[in-house]
Amino acid sequence: MRDRQSFIESVYPSLRQGRLALEARGSSQVTEHDGYIAGDEWADYWKGRDERTLSASQLEKYAECPMRYFFQYVLRIRVKDQVTFDRTSWLKPNERGSLLHEVYRRYMTEVSASKVMPITHDHARLLRIAEETILLYAERIPAPSPHVFERERQAMLRDVDVFYRMELQAKTAPRFFEQELIVDGQPLHLELGEDMAITLRGIVDRIDQVAPHQYRIIDYKTGSPRSYKENGVFAGGTQLQHALYAMGTELWMRQTGVDSDAKVLEASYVFPSERGHGQVIARPQTERNRVTAVIRGILLSMEQGLFIPASNPAVCRYCDYAAVCGEHAEMMAHKRKDEANSELLHTLLEVENIE
Structure with a gap:
């Protein structure tokens, strides 16, 4: 049988490559078949790039799953668009989130235009803006039926009511909405200390002033607050936006x-929706050294050529590249614990363990 296998693999070299890949994944050593690009070629490529323009979401995605980051941002593999008709729902989650963001921005821009504090809120105006925006979306994205449209419309109006009740209790002065962090049309050059810097791009949902020269930034979330723990400031590098946008906002203003x-004192994840129960997860910006260490660890791991699968296989359930990876994340679990890989994975594992 061994001779037959050798003969078949000599005729079909790809079968031999596949067998070796499976054997390498099953071994104790982290190899190229696990997403490790060894050698100086990758390091030279990484260091030699003219610009290192990154967004907070890109850094967070690397921390969640380096391999997905590699597929999406290094190889630039785009998942083929598939148009599917679902007669039971209208808007996708990202479309619904964009709609609510637009409603909140339009309303707050209008009621804060006079810059008179405290703001005089107007529920009827908010509902008018919400209805107008919903109808605009309905023109672009037809609902499968009047029943589905009305069901989702009513749900979004309930979200809008949650937002309104939250704003009635707000004490800060809104200053900017959906502010892009650019200067003279260029992304920000964000210094992170010790000769480390990144070119940062991003859009801040809202910037409020709390006192002279003191600010609070807000990021609206229309999903569930489940993954945003009160004491999990960085969540293994998967929640960096609050810190990066705080530093970016200060730099942009200056x-x-x-x-x-x-000075940005606080960055908050705000959940102004029925699903989010109006919850606010506040992140005081008092740990700049820690966020610098997290980002440094992520960049160093990228420079090492480490693009291994996620440490938590649960994230694979909703990944666009799951068909490529299969059960790779589960197969990698023992390699993360193996002493033979401790030196190679040290920095990445440190980042993943930061709360």
Whole structure:
């Protein structure tokens, strides 16, 4: 049988490559078949790039699953669009989130235009904006039936009511909405200390002023707050947006002359929806050194060529690349614990263990 296998593999070399890949994945050593790009070629490529423009979501995605990051941002493999008709639902979660973001932005822009504090809120105006926005979406994305449209419309109006009740209790002064962090049309050059910097791009949902030269930034979330723990500030590098946007907002304000003494004291994940129960997860910005260490660890792991599967196989259930990986994340579990890989994986595992 061994001779037959050798003969077949000599005729079909790809079968031999596949067998070796499976054997390598089953071994104790982390190899190229697990997403490790060894050698100087990758390090030279990584260091030699002119720009290292990153978004907070890209860094978070690497921390959640380095292999998915590699497929999406290094190889730039795009998942083929599939148009499916679902007669039981209208908007996809991202479309629904965009709609609610638009409603909140339009309403807050209008009621805060006079800059008179406290803001005089107007429920009827908010409902009018919500209805207009829902109808605009319905023109672009037809609902499968009047019944489905009305069901989702009513659900979004309940979300809007949650937002309204939250704003009635707000004490801060809104200043900017959906603010893009650019200066003269260019992304921000964010210094992170010790000769480390990244070119950051992003859009802040909202910037509120809490006192002279002191600010709070807000990121609206229309999903569930389940993964945002009160004491899990960085969540293994998967929640960096609050810290990066806080530093970016300060830099943007100073470089544009909006406020040369600006200081962001807090960044909040706000859940103004029925599903989110109006919950607010506040992140005081007092741990700049820690976020720098997290980002440094992520960048160092990228430079090492480490693009292994996620540490938590649960994230694979909703991954666009699950068909490529199969059960790779589960197969990698023993390699993460093997002493033979401790030196190679040390930095990445440190990042994953940071709360």
